[in-house]
Amino acid sequence: MKNIPFGKNSILLAPMAGITDSGFRRICCECGADFTFTEMISAKGLFYNDEKTKRLLNYSQFEQPISVQIFGSDKECIKYAVNYINIHYKPAAIDINMGCPAPKIFNNGDGCALMGKPDTAYEIIKAAKEISDFPVSVKFRSGINAKSINAAEFAKVCESAGADFITVHGRTRDQFYSGKSDLEIIKKVVESVHIPVVANGDITDFESAKAVLDCTHAYAVMVGRAALGNPNVFNQIKMMTPKQETAKKSDNIFEIAARHLQYSIDDKGEFQAVLEFRKHLLYYLKGIKNASVLKQMSCKAVSLSDCQRIFAAASENI
Numbered sequence: 178m179k180n181i182p183f184g185k186n187s188i189l190l191a192p193m194a195g196i197t198d199s200g201f202r203r204i205c206c207e208c209g210a211d212f213t214f215t216e217m218i219s220a221k222g223l224f225y226n227d228e229k230t231k232r233l234l235n236y237s238q239f240e241q242p243i244s245v246q247i248f249g250s251d252k253e254c255i256k257y258a259v260n261y262i263n264i265h266y267k268p269a270a271i272d273i274n275m276g277c278p279a280p281k282i283f284n285n286g287d288g289c290a291l292m293g294k295p296d297t298a299y300e301i302i303k304a305a306k307e308i309s310d311f312p313v314s315v316k317f318r319s320g321i322n323a324k325s326i327n328a329a330e331f332a333k334v335c336e337s338a339g340a341d342f343i344t345v346h347g348r349t350r351d352q353f354y355s356g357k358s359d360l361e362i363i364k365k366v367v368e369s370v371h372i373p374v375v376a377n378g379d380i381t382d383f384e385s386a387k388a389v390l391d392c393t394h395a396y397a398v399m400v401g402r403a404a405l406g407n408p409n410v411f412n413q414i415k416m417m418t419p420k421q422e423t424a425k426k427s428d429n430i431f432e433i434a435a436r437h438l439q440y441s442i443d444d445k446g447e448f449q450a451v452l453e454f455r456k457h458l459l460y461y462l463k464g465i466k467n468a469s470v471l472k473q474m475s476c477k478a479v480s481l482s483d484c485q486r487i488f489a490a491a492s493e494n495i
Contacts, residue, residue: 180312180341181373182242182269183397186390187211188411189344191377191401192246192272192281192316193310200441200450201457202240203431207410211397213243220249220258234266235444242269244314248277250286250297251305263310270341271309272441273302276317278350285383289350292331294322299338306339310326316344316377319362322351328362329369336370344375344399354402364393375399383414408433429495431488434461438484447481454478458487466494 183189190197190205192214197205202213215233236243245268249260249421259271266289275298277288286291291298298315306313315335320326328345335343345366347358358378367374373396377390381403389398403410407430437457441450458475471487478484 180243181396182312183212186398188386188414189375189397190401190404190411191399192213192217192274193401194277195456197404197442198441198453199240200437201408201453202243203237203440204437205408205411206240207436207487208263208402208408208433209415210404210408211242211411212269213240214246214272215243217246217248217277218258220247220254221251223247223258224251224254224259227411234262236268237444239440244270244272244273246267246274246316248274248282248287250291250294250301252301255301256308259305259309263308268311270312270314271305272314272316272344273305274316275315276346276350278318278353283456284348289318289321292317292327292350293325295327295331295334298331299334302335302338302340312341313339313370314342314344315340316346318346318348318350319359320349322349325349326362327460329365332366332370332374336372340372342369342373342375342396344377348378360389360392363389363395365441367394373397377401380414384412386414404464406457407431408437429492430461431492431495435485435488436457438481442481448479451478451480451484454484462487462491465491 190210194216197216218233219230237452245262249255253429274288275291282288286316319328323355332343345363347363363376375397378392380386380389380398380400386398399412438454439455455475459472462471471491474487
């Protein structure tokens with residue numbers, strides 16, 4: 178399709194706040210991700226020229242194609258953010274987050290709160306589309322709660338406002354990440370619109386990706402938490418192979434982790450990168466023998482050499 182920056186049945190890396198920074202996006206691309214997103218970026222932060230917010234926009238050639246994800250409920254701030262991206266960046270798309278369930282986002286009227294304000298959502302999407310140099314997409318959930326599931330109706334709002342594609346997470350805001358993603362809701366969204374729909378939620382391996390595509394007939398799928406500690410999940414899905422068999426044919430997971438850390442160091446410097454990498458280390462160590470000892474070491478790591486010792490010890494216990 179003309180305005181879609183990835184092909185049918187592609188596997189996308191979900192935007193995850195505090196997780197999908199430059200280093201993580203790069204390692205996921207190496208491991209088979211077809212498309213990535215920045216962490217969600219506050220349109221209001223860009224409007225007020227916040228330096229920390231602006232740094233989240235940075236990406237390298239190794240993470241592309243990439244979409245910049247923004248959030249906000251103020252139309253003027255959204256327009257400013259889109260124009261700022263037009264001038265300073267050349268992403269493959271701009272995504273508007275209307276699904277974030279975090280209390281500090283939701284209670285401010287942003288993220289998933291906009292699913293309860295379809296008229297406001299329409300105006301925001303329309304304003305962004307009118308000035309964006311790039312395709313515009315929207316990411317949202319099945320609804321705010323079980324009594325207000327309106328994903329299919331909201332999808333139509335997005336389409337009528339000009340969205341080029343949409344992503345649907347099959348959980349309500351109240352569920353956060355508990356329970357199961359509702360494939361029937363995603364299927365209804367696909368049947369309700371004429372633009373491509375990306376399915377998100379509970380996609381962890383080839384079997385689950387195939388089940389989602391077979392049930393919903395979505396255009397593509399998006400992987401989130403399953404990539405934590407296992408960026409190779411994208412290759413595993415593409416190779417149509419169970420995790421344990423693919424692992425034998427691919428890099429040692431801690432060789433992947435070491436590259437991930439190096440990319441983060443290249444981006445942020447050793448000390449800051451290692452501090453932020455600690456959370457990733459805990460995911461990489463999941464299921465490893467003697468993990469408790471190695472996790473304690475991870476929480477105290479302050480240098481590349483500290484992490485290298487952990488990688489070496491963990492590799493012996495795979």
